[in-house]
Amino acid sequence: MDIFYMPLLCLLVTLLLSSLRFLFHKSKPGTGLPPGRTGWPVIGESLEFFSMGRKGHPEKFIFDRMAKYSPAVFRTHLLGERTAVFCGATGNKFLFSNENKLVQSWWPFSVDKIFSSSIRTSYKEESIKMRKMLPNFLQPEALHRYIGIMDHIARHHFADGWDNKKEVVVFPLAKNYTFRIAFRLFLSIEDPKQLDKFAKPFNLLASGVISIPIDLPGTPFNKGIKASNFIRKELVAIIKQRKLDLPNGKVSSSQDILSQMLLTSDDTQELDIANMILALLTGSHDTASSVCTSIVKYLAELPHIYEQQVKIARSKAAGELLSWEDLQKMKYSWNVACEVLRLASPLQGAFREAIADFTYNGFSIPKGWKLYWNTNSTHKNPEFFAEPTRFDPSRFEGSGPAPYTFVPFGGGARMCPGKEYARLEILVFMHHLVTRFKLEMVFPDEKIVMDPTPFPTKGLPIRLFPHTSI
Numbered sequence: 153m154d155i156f157y158m159p160l161l162c163l164l165v166t167l168l169l170s171s172l173r174f175l176f177h178k179s180k181p182g183t184g185l186p187p188g189r190t191g192w193p194v195i196g197e198s199l200e201f202f203s204m205g206r207k208g209h210p211e212k213f214i215f216d217r218m219a220k221y222s223p224a225v226f227r228t229h230l231l232g233e234r235t236a237v238f239c240g241a242t243g244n245k246f247l248f249s250n251e252n253k254l255v256q257s258w259w260p261f262s263v264d265k266i267f268s269s270s271i272r273t274s275y276k277e278e279s280i281k282m283r284k285m286l287p288n289f290l291q292p293e294a295l296h297r298y299i300g301i302m303d304h305i306a307r308h309h310f311a312d313g314w315d316n317k318k319e320v321v322v323f324p325l326a327k328n329y330t331f332r333i334a335f336r337l338f339l340s341i342e343d344p345k346q347l348d349k350f351a352k353p354f355n356l357l358a359s360g361v362i363s364i365p366i367d368l369p370g371t372p373f374n375k376g377i378k379a380s381n382f383i384r385k386e387l388v389a390i391i392k393q394r395k396l397d398l399p400n401g402k403v404s405s406s407q408d409i410l411s412q413m414l415l416t417s418d419d420t421q422e423l424d425i426a427n428m429i430l431a432l433l434t435g436s437h438d439t440a441s442s443v444c445t446s447i448v449k450y451l452a453e454l455p456h457i458y459e460q461q462v463k464i465a466r467s468k469a470a471g472e473l474l475s476w477e478d479l480q481k482m483k484y485s486w487n488v489a490c491e492v493l494r495l496a497s498p499l500q501g502a503f504r505e506a507i508a509d510f511t512y513n514g515f516s517i518p519k520g521w522k523l524y525w526n527t528n529s530t531h532k533n534p535e536f537f538a539e540p541t542r543f544d545p546s547r548f549e550g551s552g553p554a555p556y557t558f559v560p561f562g563g564g565a566r567m568c569p570g571k572e573y574a575r576l577e578i579l580v581f582m583h584h585l586v587t588r589f590k591l592e593m594v595f596p597d598e599k600i601v602m603d604p605t606p607f608p609t610k611g612l613p614i615r616l617f618p619h620t621s622i
């Protein structure tokens with residue numbers, strides 16, 4: 153070979169070797185970025201991440217990489233961003249306890265675009281305002297007064313949709329239940345026509361959030377943005393009217409969460425309140441309905457658990473409304489719900505952003521990287537839950553699971569503000585279900601997929617066998 157080409161050849165070989173090193177190098181603690189792979193340009197590993205959820209095994213994405221790279225943290229590329237996935241109880245603890253120190257909440261572009269009310273603010277700014285206001289309205293003490301209303305709605309819901317039927321499809325019914333409760337508790341809206349007006353935009357909004365964020369006429373993302381603008385406009389009109397009606401005594405100050413918000417926050421803009429309500433209505437809708445659906449599935453599959461539920465329900469006199477004390481007594485029911493939340497968490501995790509360079513477990517995490525905590529690395533991990541696929545509510549007896557292992561609502565400063573609200577509406581739902589029926593799945597092997605919340609592929613058709621007496 154001509155001596156002239158030798159340096160060029162050496163340069164090419166060096167470049168080739170260093171790119172191979174980049175592709176196959178497994179970082180060790182103290183040597184740099186967390187180990188992992190970033191996948192295809194731009195899309196990274198997003199397709200694999202979502203497709204495993206759609207196949208019903210979201211945990212496989214996490215466990216494959218924990219085994220291959222590191223059980224503590226691995227690198228990937230999701231939703232167009234370089235991402236470090238934090239795993240195990242230690243990973244959860246680290247992210248939950250470093251909010252606003254090393255990390256802060258981060259939302260994918262689609263969420264930001266659909267939930268922020270203008271191009272000037274981001275959902276992050278709006279959610280900071282919301283976090284300041286919310287505790288007043290969603291704490292257990294504040295929710296006491298709404299239990300009777302939840303019970304009343306549940307009675308009507310079961311009378312309209314379940315009673316006198318041999319078979320029902322559970323998923324759409326559960327959605328209807330949580331939707332009715334949210335609109336009544338937040339806005340005092342009960343009229344079916346008004347509810348119908350909101351139902352379609354909410355579905356479009358939910359599809360928009362999980363779509364490819366291309367804002368062109370006709371795309372799901374574009375429809376999601378339009379739907380959120382429509383809902384926001386309607387909410388502002390409702391808020392304006394309420395501001396007029398409250399001082400005149402035309403509406404009661406304690407009738408719903410909107411009245412409470414307006415009375416305790418004089419200077420808050422109508423648009424800010426509309427945004428909070430929009431976020432709360434969305435947050436409350438698909439999550440709790442997914443849990444109610446999964447509860448029906450497990451109660452139908454596991455009769456011994458079902459029998460235990462009936463015993464609790466028998467302690468109530470016929471027609472007697474549920475009280476706060478009743479719900480506090482339903483400890484076993486809540487353990488069943490927790491086991492459902494462990495196995496079928498409505499949200500599989502959430503993102504943060506590194507706001508400074510830092511080191512975790514010996515690996516460098518650069519500022520600006522996105523960080524992902526997830527329920528599966530603990531919920532389905534035999535290190536924290538023995539025989540993790542077995543349904544066993546007794547795991548929640550006594551002191552329950554170890555700290556930072558059971559995290560369906562997240563943890564730390566960003567923990568879900570609707571946890572208590574969700575607990576109450578789920579318990580009320582369970583009570584009405586088991587006091588009325590025995591259950592049998594029409595398709596015993598019906599598959600549950602995540603898209604993005606868990607849902608049964610056929611909507612969960614169930615045969616109902618009413619109790620002759622309780």
Ligand code: HEM
Pocket residue numbers: 257279283431432433435436437439440443497498499501502503560561562563566567568569570571573574
């Ligand atoms: C079983 C039902 C529910 C589950 C499993 C659930 C779970 C979660 C999780 C994991 C997060 C993210 C926390 C993080 O970023 O680390 C979250 C956030 C949130 N949830 Fe829930 N949630 C449920 C029900 C509700 C309900 C009923 C409401 C409203 C009444 C609600 C309102 C919200 C809001 C507004 C946020 C965003 C908070 C923020 O921006 O800081 N959720 N939820």
